[in-house]
Amino acid sequence: MNDAAQPKVRVATTSLAGCFGCHMSFLDIDERLFELLERIEFDRSPFTDIKHCGPCDVGLIEGGICNADNVHVLREFRKNCKILVAVGACAVNGGLPAQRNHIDLGECLEEVYVTEISLAKGCIPNDPELPLPLDKVHPLHEVVKIDYFLPGCPPTADAIWKFLTDLLAGRTPHLGHGLIHYD
């Protein structure tokens, strides 16, 4: 395992329309993290300060696609990562945010910014700095090609560990009973 000649696998991670729960679960692999860090190094990720993704081996993406910015980040990852993984329920099928999909976006915005008393003082913000929301929340695989899926809300630390060790060892990841969960 500790073959110094073997280059480290470069991994990028990000959270789109997610809750960082998947990232927290990743950290829950605890001391196995040290073992992992001997094999991998992080590129763009909340764990580092890198702002843009460079060429990577693996991209792990938490959260679904709910706005234009999510699309840009997802495309950046797809362009740079050889293997792209949708991590967690939201990335896999839209998850909780997608439960707004049966409500008209216009009504949603009205309700949040106009009807409810809010900081926006009764108007829908139109600052070009803000990413525009899509009319529906979509899972990642409907926007770019996704190579692997790791379901769970969040996937347990054990599931993440099993998935990554399989991947690093060159095996097709397989979770099996007890680790595969959609909740």
Place this chain on the structure above:
Amino acid sequence: MTAEGKTASFQLDGATVPFEPGQTVIQAALAAGHYIPHLCYHPEFKPHGSCRVCTVEVDGRTVASCTLQAQDGMEVLSQSDRLRKEHQTLVQMLFVEGNHFCPSCEQSGNCRLQAVAYDLDIMSAELDHLFPNRPVDASHPEILLEFNRCILCELCVRASAEVDGKNVFALSGRGITKHLIVNAESGRLADTDIAVTDKAMEVCPVGVILRKGVGFRVPIGERRFDRQPISAQAREDAPRRPTTGNEDST
């Protein structure tokens, strides 16, 4: 029994499965402890043949094993690569057809759709989601109908008609617009004669017909399909006589 007096049997993925006259392939297989994935089949009801998840191959023909009469000497395949892929796609279709957000579903862990998907190693629906708009019916004081999760298996329809004698449920629409309806002019469950003790209350394989206020009772880890994968519980689906829902099981 065959004419010669020996027990009639067929081959299922190389295993010998005995059967009684009148049994279909899935009934005999489950009774013998062999699992074939299925959703609309239920041990207490006449096989229906609509979900197609129990599709098998017999002499090069692809057929639903729930409605296929077992015959002596038949060679049945249920686990080839091709069939497994087909089973997966069928289950994935059921996921994208509705709105399934397992983390917020009371049935998670006890849900057959989810369990069948786990067993088939389905990591994602992969297909494009249809995200239908299906409002819930919360009109009834004790029962909630969460149509977003309906897989149109008609088990509630059958249970209500055949066991409860009530016809609380039926299907309307056609094609992709097919949907469950209830027996009331208002379209509201509260205006039907459903009772929490009805058989129709206990047959739903997914999380549509729910008792209010009793969700999430069993802790994660101890729910039915946490304990064992659905494929290890084949015998529980062996054919049996219908029991009425009126015997309170709790």
Place this chain on the structure above:
Amino acid sequence: MGTHAELEAIVDRYSGESTALLQILREAQEIEGWLPPATLTCLARLLEMPRARVEGVAGFYSFLHIERAGRYRVLFSDNITDRMAGNSELLDRFCNSLWLERGKTSEDGLALVDTTSCTGMCDQGPAMLVNGWAIPQLTPARVDEVAELIRSHTPVEDWPAALFQIEDNIHRSDMLLDASLEPGAAIRAAATSGPLATLEAIQCSNLRGRGGAGFATGLKWQSCRNATGDMHYVVCNADEGEPGTFKDRVLLTRYADLVFEGMTVCAFVIGARKGFLYLRGEYRHLLAPLQEVLARRRSDGLLGNDICGQPGFEFDIDIHLGAGAYICGEESALIESLEGRRGIPRNRPPYPVTHGYLQQPTTVNNVETFCAAALIALRGGEWYAGIGTGKSTGTKVLSVSGDCVRPGIYEYPFGVTVRQVLEDCGAQRTQAVQISGPSGTCIDATEFERRIAFEDLPTAGAFMVFDESRDIFEVASNFVHFFAHESCGFCTPCRVGTTLLRNVIDKLHKGKGSQHDLNQIFKLSRLLQSASHCGLGHTACNPLLDTIKRFRPAYERRLESLEFEPAFDLDGALERARAMTGRDDAGAHLRTDE
């Protein structure tokens, strides 16, 4: 809602039979143009059946409306041949002139305009149905005339008869269309030789079903005759839903006696006392004329008791009208529909010959099959077997439409080449022919020497011609939409698969596809073919597979990239937010080429 008395009168006319539910709903709808919730409740009470079942049936058929529809329900036929003849422009023109939005009942409850699957007027399209009545040969002037009649609230009964004039367009006839049978002749011949000898004639004729599947008619009749039951039934399948097919319409218009004669001969052979003609709703205009023929035959002693003076030979025929559901052409779904249920194909076996209508032995045959059977009863099986080819005896009536000078009805002995038909109908620069409708086969110019016969190109009759100016992708797309609309929804692969295929096709149509989408088509097609419950699902992907094989560039032109394109229009998905915020800066858009 219709008053209780009105509904009661309808139900009484059908003796309160639950099997007549579809007929009752159809008539009840005529009261107000739709079936309000209270009407369904009232009918359920009168028929003593669960209300949910009544609603379930009403919700299944396209021509029954459980949401408010207009006083005038206008449905434009939307087969590819209607498209090629410009139905879309006519529909737009019509909507504009009446200030209507397609698919939405107008505020004042005046009209509902929408499209419907092929109405069987392909040789005289584009066509429309107004409250169920067919109007062919639409032109801008005719469409304006219809709009004006609606604007002036003229009842449909008072519209000019010329609007509803339907042509037969028979361009080539052979032994079937040339037969001038004296009513009763075939029955008398059968009665003289007896049921067994008649059955033998049918068997030795090698007659095979004309509805598509080509099952041996003699064998079917024999199995049904031998099956035990309280009653035997004869059913004539006149659902003719396969787009591009209209020969049964002409047979029923011009040769109704021959059809009924064949049904009566069948009844004589299998021992049936009751028969049904299941007439597709699109042919509503044929109902009254056919009923007149039946009445005449009754008074001539060709139906009823002691038919043709044969003591104990008792038989009569009822006509059931469908209500817009292609699946009801599938024989077991047809039987379900006859029984007043949703048209869902049954699990088979058992087959209709042993467990058909009301679980009794039932023979279901196509209109044309019965015509041929009548002739065989009269002239013998050997005579018939001498026509056509060895495996396909007799003649086939084709419904020719599309790009040709003389669309219409052509009868040929089996074995005729496609090229011959193309020549006869005056087709030029033909690129492709769709044989037997969307569920059949699409062939290209290299295959025009192929023959119309069960052993080469089997067909239920449709023969749609596309010349070189046509985009074959549009043809396939039209058919894919047809199947998605007509799937009964019983089984998962077809219910979901036909809709997923439709979505993929629409994506390609917008030029947004990728190789991934083509792969999806293949994957879904394989599943439909192998796992579907009935023939509709098995054949629903034929148009795609056939045309991708023969006209692949028509698809490739529509690919945006070779790898992957989003499932939905990204920039379009921002439209709502742009409208709400009033933004239109660069950040408010998502380009596809990034």
